[in-house]
Amino acid sequence: MxxxxxxxxxxxxxxxxxxxxxxxxxxxxxxxxxxxxxxxxxxxxxxxxxxxxxxxxxxxxxxxxxxxxxxxxxxxxxxxxxxxxxxxxxxxxxxxxxxxxxxxxxxxxxxxxxxxxxxxxxxxxSPPQRKGSDVKYTCSVNFVEAAAGAIKRIDLADGKSLNITIPPGTEDKQVLRLKTKGLPGVGGGPNGDALIEVRIESHPLFSRKGRDVYLDLPISLTEALEGTTLTVPTVTGRVKVRIPPDSNTGTTLRLKGKGIDDIKGVNRGDQLIRLQVYLPDETDKELRDFIRNWAKTKNYDPRKHTGLFE
The missing domain is CATH 1.10.287.110 (DnaJ domain)
Known part of the structure; x- marks a missing residue:
């Protein structure tokens, strides 16, 4: 029993x-x-x-x-x-x-x-709790804004506007996440996030490789031969640069710490200035005669030192 x-x-x-x-x-x-x-x-x-x-x-x-x-x-x-x-x-x-x-x-x-x-x-x-959906946005910034950091304003899906911080050193197509700025949750669940994809516009002078910024600087024949001091732009403002005598196209000058910050603000890149020697748009007879006479007494071949055209 x-x-x-x-x-x-x-x-x-x-x-x-x-x-x-x-x-x-x-x-x-x-x-x-x-x-x-x-x-x-x-x-x-x-x-x-x-x-x-x-x-x-x-x-x-x-x-x-x-x-x-x-x-x-x-x-x-x-x-x-x-x-x-x-x-x-x-x-x-x-x-x-x-x-x-x-x-x-x-x-x-x-x-x-x-x-x-x-x-x-x-x-x-009570419906089950579920997090709201994330919403994707795009935000365009210029090259300097991405390098140095900026504040941009975007319009959200709910009609509101929001200021967002573009950190220094932001890269093209990098995604910034704004917590709880997406769609509302279900059943008391948390809001989704806003995902901001940053698009960096091209710059007429600057290009970027990692945290280094590159600038092609045109100089005259006289400046290349004699040397000079020029004012050049950087992502943080204009600075003076000394061009050494006998500079040539392809000569590269390095400006330490004038490149792009990393997001943590610890390691800043450099700016590299690549010199490009330009002749005048119109050369006169005097210059051409001088070069011809000079060349007769000089063994000058700009391709010889490369070893690629022998």
Whole structure:
């Protein structure tokens, strides 16, 4: 015969609170709603409910402990006092529900409501939380703004405008993430993010390689021969540069620390100035005659030193 105390996993000296706690634990584990189409689980749940139906009722528990009723709630001794002529213990109610007593003395519905009600109400009334979608934007900046950093204003999908910081050293097509500036979340979930793709416009003078900036600087024949000092642009402003005598096309001058910052502001690149010697747009007879006479006495071949045209 089934031992109701073992069914609930409690001792025979368990208190009412311990019996109730044992039932709650097992009812949640073996409830048919959590284990659909499992006949063994359904039978186990019936046994647990039947055990609590008796042990959870002080009067029936005493009758069970004295052996007046068995594990099903039926009279163990039909001639013992306290029973009806049909052999049912007084107060017991036969009917559906597998012979369980769901009377007022022990409201099992309250326990189920406590265990499962909140979850079911949430399922019926509250959609699951979900983060909002990210929204993509593009922002165009010029070469100097990307190199030195800038503040730009963009229009968001909700019609609002927002100032964004372009960090120094930002690269072309780099994506900046603005937390919670995307679409609203669902069911109380967090907003999505705004993803800003930065597009860097080309510059008529500057080009970039890593953190270094390159500038091609035209100089005259006289400046190349004699040397001079010129003012040149950089991404942080104009500076003076000394052009050494006998400079040539391809001669490269390096300006330390005049390139592009990294985003952390720790390592700044350089600016490299590549000299390009230009003849006048129109040369006169005097210059041409001078060059011809000079060339007659000089062994001058600009391709010889490269070793590529021999």
């Amino acid at each position: 089934q031992d109701l105390y073992k069914t609930l996993g409690v001792s025979k000296t368990a208190s009412d609170a311990e019996i109730k706690a044992g039932y709650r634990k097992l009812a949640k584990q073996y409830h048919p709603d959590l284990n659909p189409d499992d006949k063994a689980i359904e039978q186990k749940f019936k046994e647990i409910s039947q055990a609590y139906n008796i042990l959870g009722d002080a009067k029936k528990k005493q009758q069970y402990d004295r052996g007046q009723i068995d594990a099903t709630g039926q009279a163990s001794n039909p001639f013992h006092g306290g029973y009806t002529h049909r052999g049912q213990p007084r107060g017991a109610t036969a009917g559906g529900n597998g012979g369980f007593d769901f009377g007022n003395e022990m409201d099992i519905g309250d326990i189920f409501s406590d265990l499962f009600g909140a979850r079911k109400r949430q399922t019926r009334t």
